[in-house]
């Protein structure tokens with residue numbers, strides 16, 4: 001398949017993997033409009049990272065949160081002596097402007113009367129360059145691929161930050177898709193890749209894709225132990241008709 005990029009460049013590829021997030025453009029091009037798959041949870045979220053040292057009064061190395069009905073502020077240390085913070089609030093009206101100015105206005109309107117470290121956070125939100133602001137929604141799809149186009153991560157399985165573990169699920173999904181490519185390209189050719197939504201026996205710890213199910217227990221364990229799925233697979237995968 002041929003792809004044309006925003007800068008005008010083109011290329012020919014065996015497959016196109018859309019890893020472009022909850023508002024995926026690849027999904028819109030290949031599988032359908034966002035509205036078909038989006039489930040709004042009725043909340044908005046803003047998030048930013050503070051580069052300077054922690055705010056006074058916060059316990060170090062702890063996730064701290066102030067939660068009230070309909071709104072939550074959370075702050076937690078991340079690598080590099082930085083602080084990550086996010087705000088979640090119930091929507092009082094639908095928004096369609098997600099600019100930094102709209103984000104700051106929403107933060108002031110919704111959280112302006114909160115105490116704790118919130119006033120300082122609101123002040124310091126003015127100094128950050130990357131202010132994330134978005135609707136909180138989940139993406140559920142009946143299928144994650146169309147021909148040679150496949151999706152991974154929030155583009156097809158967004159659980160939202162309310163559920164947590166979205167990044168882990170994204171990596172697990174990409175890992176599973178990569179294994180599917182290895183199994184199926186060796187057995188049948190790239191055109192027959194299946195995208196697995198589940199895990200094989202052993203659960204998430206193993207993360208074996210469905211196409212590995214024909215392997216017997218000993219073969220699966222060798223695959224997992226080897227650390228080299230490709231090598232093991234080539235020797236152990238039973239031929240398919």
Ligand SMILES: Cc1cc2nc3c(=O)[nH]c(=O)nc-3n(C[C@H](O)[C@H](O)[C@H](O)COP(=O)(O)OP(=O)(O)OC[C@H]3O[C@@H](n4cnc5c(N)ncnc54)[C@H](O)[C@@H]3O)c2cc1C
Pocket residue numbers: 019020021022024025045046047086152153154155160161164165166167168169170
């Ligand atoms: C405030 C907040 C806090 C969170 N906290 C956690 C947490 O603690 N733990 C956790 O596991 N998950 C957390 N999540 C969820 C997690 O961030 C996501 O599930 C994860 O980032 C999804 O990864 P992804 O690669 O699918 O999408 P993204 O991380 O959204 O990456 C998509 C990438 O595609 C790029 N892109 C989009 N469109 C185009 C285009 N047309 N051309 C080129 N590039 C494009 C984007 O710039 C972006 O870099 C949080 C989410 C939010 C909003």
